[in-house]
Amino acid sequence: MDANQDQGAKELFQGQAQLYKLMFNHLSSMSLKCAIELGIADIIHSHGRAITLSELMRLLVHSGCFKKTKVNGEEEAYGLTAASTLLIKDKPYCLSPTVSVFVDPFFVAPFQSLSSWFKGTEITLWETVHGIKFWEFMNQNPAINQRFNEAMASDSEIMTTFVVKSECKQIFEGLGSLVDVGGGNGTFSRIISEAFPGIKCTVLDLPHAVANLPEADNLKYIAGDMFRFIPPADAFLFK
Numbered sequence: 001m002d003a004n005q006d007q008g009a010k011e012l013f014q015g016q017a018q019l020y021k022l023m024f025n026h027l028s029s030m031s032l033k034c035a036i037e038l039g040i041a042d043i044i045h046s047h048g049r050a051i052t053l054s055e056l057m058r059l060l061v062h063s064g065c066f067k068k069t070k071v072n073g074e075e076e077a078y079g080l081t082a083a084s085t086l087l088i089k090d091k092p093y094c095l096s097p098t099v100s101v102f103v104d105p106f107f108v109a110p111f112q113s114l115s116s117w118f119k120g121t122e123i124t125l126w127e128t129v130h131g132i133k134f135w136e137f138m139n140q141n142p143a144i145n146q147r148f149n150e151a152m153a154s155d156s157e158i159m160t161t162f163v164v165k166s167e168c169k170q171i172f173e174g175l176g177s178l179v180d181v182g183g184g185n186g187t188f189s190r191i192i193s194e195a196f197p198g199i200k201c202t203v204l205d206l207p208h209a210v211a212n213l214p215e216a217d218n219l220k221y222i223a224g225d226m227f228r229f230i231p232p233a234d235a236f237l238f239k
Contacts (some may be wrong), residue, residue, distance in 0.1 A: 041087035101151040
C-alpha cells in the first residue's frame with residue numbers, strides 16, 4: 001500500500017471511529033442515569049471504601065465518572081471521583097436532580113426530531129415536538145416542572161459558590177439592585193443576597209414558580225412574564 005493509500009485508509013478508519021463515538025455517546029449518559037437510579041454513588045459513599053460492582057461501572061470509569069482501584073492488590077473495585085461525589089444525595093452539593101432531568105426521556109426524546117425542526121418554521125425544537133413553548137409545557141405539567149425547578153436549584157447551588165464566593169464575586173461589588181430573570185425558586189439570588197446584603201435582589205418568574213416563597217429584606221419575588229416586562233435594576237441575571 002503506497003503512502004496515499006495508507007493515508008486514505010487512516011482517514012477512513014478515523015472517520016469511522018469518530019462517527020461511532022458520536023453514535024454511542026448516549027451510552028455514557030444512559031449509564032449515568034442508571035447509576036443514579038441504582039444509587040451507586042450513595043452505596044460507595046456509605047460503604048466507606050471502594051466496592052466491587054457490575055460491568056456497568058467500566059463504562060462509567062471510561063467516561064471519568066467513577067474510578068477503578070484494586071482491593072488487596074487483586075480484586076477490581078470502584079470508587080468515587082470529583083464528579084460522582086456530586087451524585088451523593090445527602091451531601092450539600094448534589095447534582096443528581098439535574099442529571100436525572102437532562103437524561104430523562106421527556107427531555108431527550110425531542111432531539112429525535114432535530115431534522116423536522118430544521119425543516120419546519122417553529123422557533124424552538126420544543127414547539128416542533130409538543131406544539132407549545134417550553135415554559136407553557138412546564139406550566140401544564142406540574143410534576144415535570146417541579147423536577148425541572150429542583151434540577152435548576154441544585155445546579156445553582158454549585159454555580160453560585162463558584163461565581164459569588166470565589167472567582168467572580170467582584171462583578172457584584174457596587175451593585176444596588178439585581179433582577180434574576182426566570183430565576184425559579186431564587187436559589188441563585190438567595191445566595192447573592194446573603195453574600196451581598198447591600199444588593200436588593202428581585203426574582204422574576206411565572207406565578208406558579210414564585211408562589212409562596214419566603215422573602216427577605218433584600219430578596220423579593222415578582223410573578224410575571226419576562227417577555228412582557230422586566231423590572232429596572234442595575235444588573236440582570238440570566239441563567
